[in-house]
Amino acid sequence: xxxxxxxxxxxxxxxxxxxxxxxxxxxxxxxxxxxxxxxxxxxxxxxxxxxxxxxxxxxxxxxxxxxxxxxxxxxxxxxxxxxxxxxxxxxxxxxxxxxxxxxxxxxxxxxxxxxxxxxxxxx
Numbered sequence: 001x002x003x004x005x006x007x008x009x010x011x012x013x014x015x016x017x018x019x020x021x022x023x024x025x026x027x028x029x030x031x032x033x034x035x036x037x038x039x040x041x042x043x044x045x046x047x048x049x050x051x052x053x054x055x056x057x058x059x060x061x062x063x064x065x066x067x068x069x070x071x072x073x074x075x076x077x078x079x080x081x082x083x084x085x086x087x088x089x090x091x092x093x094x095x096x097x098x099x100x101x102x103x104x105x106x107x108x109x110x111x112x113x114x115x116x117x118x119x120x121x122x123x
Contacts, residue, residue, distance in 0.1 A: 021086070061119025073117045
């Protein structure tokens with residue numbers, strides 16, 4: 001029986017996540033520049049962050065599902081889940097009062113899962 005999560009797939013996942021977080025960094029720096037230049041409101045910033053999560057998870061799903069022969073949507077969703085887990089770990093380290101069972105955290109999970117799955121279906 002073939003091992004589902006082989007070393008090659010784990011390396012591929014790490015590469016996809018690195019690419020996704022590189023894109024995340026560039027997009028968040030762009031949002032920060034727009035915030036500085038145009039004094040955007042909190043609602044606009046929240047929407048921009050959601051768009052960044054969508055784009056990055058979509059990219060991770062697209063890249064990670066390329067190596068799969070079938071059920072690519074599941075591979076994409078797993079890349080979105082991995083992206084979300086890293087967000088949660090960083091948030092828990094940066095913010096001691098981080099609550100992983102909050103509405104915003106659950107919404108972020110669903111966004112990352114859905115975008116990753118969509119990327120898997122596209123990729």
